[in-house]
Amino acid sequence: MPHILPFTKGHGTGNDFVIIADPDGSLQLSDDQVAVLCDRRFGIGADGTLRVVRSAALPEGASTPDAEWFMDYRNADGSAAEMCGNGIRVYVRYLLDAGLASLAPGETLLIGTRAGTKAVTLSDLGFEVDLGVYRVDDSDVLVRARGLGPARPGVGIDVGNPHVVVALPSHDDLDGLDLTVQPVIEPVPAHGANVEFVVPAPLRPTDASQESVGEIRMRVFERGVGETLSCGTGVAAAALAVRHWAGPQGPDRWIVEVPGGVLGVRMVAGRVLLSGPATLVYSGQVSLA
Known part of the structure; x- marks a missing residue:
């Protein structure tokens, strides 16, 4: 019935x-x-x-x-x-x-x-x-994806669920990915992972009285789903990864553009907050x- x-x-x-x-x-x-x-x-x-x-x-x-x-x-x-x-x-x-x-x-x-x-x-x-609290894993990880060309290194970010973030050099590289096919992570994570591909943008201009704001574009393949228009934890993971690569001078506030819109990320005292x-x-x- x-x-x-x-x-x-x-x-x-x-x-x-x-x-x-x-x-x-x-x-x-x-x-x-x-x-x-x-x-x-x-x-x-x-x-x-x-x-x-x-x-x-x-x-x-x-x-x-x-x-x-x-x-x-x-x-x-x-x-x-x-x-x-x-x-x-x-x-x-x-x-x-x-x-x-x-x-x-x-x-x-x-x-x-x-x-x-x-x-x-x-x-x-x-x-x-x-x-x-988030965790950055610097273990050697390679990601292969259709349209990516040679395998590229990724960084593991845990924000309550697992992510691997890969930096790309240009918007054309990001747009050229075919995420109808699941990217391959090597070595394979025990519980799988979402995969984010990001292109950092120049810092948004601010005057001396304002804190700098980082900007990135992102696409994501979610485990158990496929490519989605947005992934909230993936947005946070992508901002954390780019900040990690930037080093101590990296900003604590980020604007992240995904195919479905724009989200905000803040890092405060070792914690990450997502808004949208x-x-x-x-x-x-x-x-x-």
């Missing part, structure tokens, strides 16, 4: 999600069901799903007791992921619009994720999420086998 499933569609700079309200944690979706929901020809179409569930409804050890709400994020192939920087902003937008939470200027809303509890506040771009918009598009219901 088909199950009628209410849903809401939302996106953050084009990174789109099927949002499913399940406050009491009674809904268990299989990987195949998630994949069907996210299929752009036979389903609703999305880069992943966001299940809205109370932390208290989750099994002990899986919940985040300091946060009322837990973001159960699944990739488009059904696999669970630790964190999603665009997804968490869309998740908060849904909570606010549905009357399940409130967030005033100066207040903080805590959201549970598989990467721990994340704090979300309002920002000029929409919402800002504190992704927490979140939009709810429509609601409906789907018959789910």
